[in-house]
Amino acid sequence: MTTLKSGVLATPQAAAPLAFDPDLVRKYDHAGPRYTSYPTADRFHEAFGPADYVQALITRRETRPHDPLSLYVHVPFCNTLCFYCACNKVITKDHGRSAKYIRYVAREIDIVSSILESDAPVAQLHLGGGTPTFLARDEMSSLIGHLRGAFPFAPDAEVSIEVDPRKVDASTIAFLGSLGFNRISVGVQDFDPAVQRAVNRIQSEAETRAVIESARANGFVSVNTDLIYGLPKQTVAGFSRTLDRVIGLSPDRIALYSYAHVPHLFKPQRRILLEELPPPADKLAILSLAIEKLGAAGYVYIGMDHFAKPGDELARAQAERKLHRNFQGYSTKPDCDLLAFGISAIGKVGRTYVQNVRTLDEYYDRLDARALPAFRGYLLTDDDLVRRDAISRLMCDFDLPIPEFEARHGVVFHLAFAAELLALAPLAADGLVEVTPTLIRVTERGRLLVRTVAMVFDRHLREARAAARYSRVI
C-alpha cells in the first residue's frame, strides 16, 4: 500500500508541494542521468577534437560575440582522500604542483581568449574541484587576475567557489571576497564523528561555522552546503542531528546527494566497507526525514538534490520559470556559453560540448605543444536541441506546456513525440506525471523522481537500451 506524506515541503509555487512516497521511490530507484547536459557526457566521442572546438569558438565570435559567458575552472588538488569521492582529483600535499597547474591553466585561457577576441561580459564564474582552496593566495590571485584580464566581468557576475572548511579560516574567506567571490559552496556531508571516520573526512561544526559566518560578514550573497545520505555508519538518529546542526547554520541552499557505492568505477570507494553502509530501508528513512526537516525549516525543493530558502535566487528563479540546468546543477543564468578550463573540465559553446583531457601529464603535453587540451566532445543535432529543451524544462519547471513548446520548435508534439507519450503512460498510471493534450506535468509525488520522467525524452538512452536488449537476444 502506498503511504503518502504529502505537503511536507512547499515548492515556490505554493500550490505544488513535494510529496515523499516511499513505494514510488523504491520502485523507481534506478540509476539515471542527472541531465547537467543533454546528451549526457557518455555520448561524447573522440572524433570531436581541438579543431572542432576551435571552429565552435570561431562560430561564436562571428555570430554571437556579445552573448554573456559562463566560465568554469577545475582545480583538481586535494590534501586528503575522502573515501566516497567520485571526482577527478589529485591527492597531494605538494603545493608546487598547483603553482605549475595554474601556469598551464593561464596558457589555456590565453589560447581560448585569443580565438574568441571576446568583449562579452562574464555572467558567471565557478571554481570547482578537487579543492579550489588548495591554491595558495598568490596562485588564486594570479588565476582570477588572469581570467579578469582575458574576459571582462559583468558588475553583477556570480562568482562562486567550492570551499573545504578543514583547510581555510575566516581570513581566507575575506581574501576570496576581496577577489570578487560572492557565492560559496561548503562541503559538509555529515557531522556524525563515526561517519566522518568511516569516510576519512574529519570536519568539525566549529570550522564549518567559521567559514559560513565569515562568508556572511564579507558580503557573500549565497551560501550552499553539501550533504550526502547513504554513507557508511550513517543512521537515522545521527543524520537527524546533522540536519539540525546544518539547519542551525542557516545556509541559503542545501544539496542533499545520495551516495552511490560503485567501487568498480571509483577506486577510493574500495576503502568503504559494504557492511557499514545503511540498509536500503534506513537510507530511505534518512531521505524521508531530511525532506521533512528541511520543509519544516522553510526550505523549498528546487529539484533533483537541491533545496533553498524561498528568498534565495534559485527559488526565485524557479518561481519565475527562469531556472536553467548546466554542469554545476541548477543555475539562474540563461543558457550562456560555458568556457571550461583545467583537466576534465566540460564546456558548452553553441551546439557543441567539449571535454578536456583527464590527467595532468596529458594536459601539460597538449599545452606545451600549444594545442587546446580538448580530447572529446559532441555536436548536437537539431533533434538533440529539441530534446534538450524538453528535458531541461521538466527538470527546472516540473512541467512542459505543449503549445509553447510546439511554437518554440516548430513541431507537432503528439506526432514528434508519439513514442514518448506512450512511454509516459505507465508513469502516469503510477502517479508520477499527468499528461493532457496541452501539458505534461510532474506531480508532487513525481518530483523527487523527475529524472525518470526526463529519461523518457532521452533518445540516446532509449537507443542504448534497445541495443543492449538486442545484443542479449542474439
Ligand code: SF4
Ligand atoms: S570529496 Fe572533494 S575534498 Fe574529498 S577527495 Fe573528493 S574532491 Fe577532494
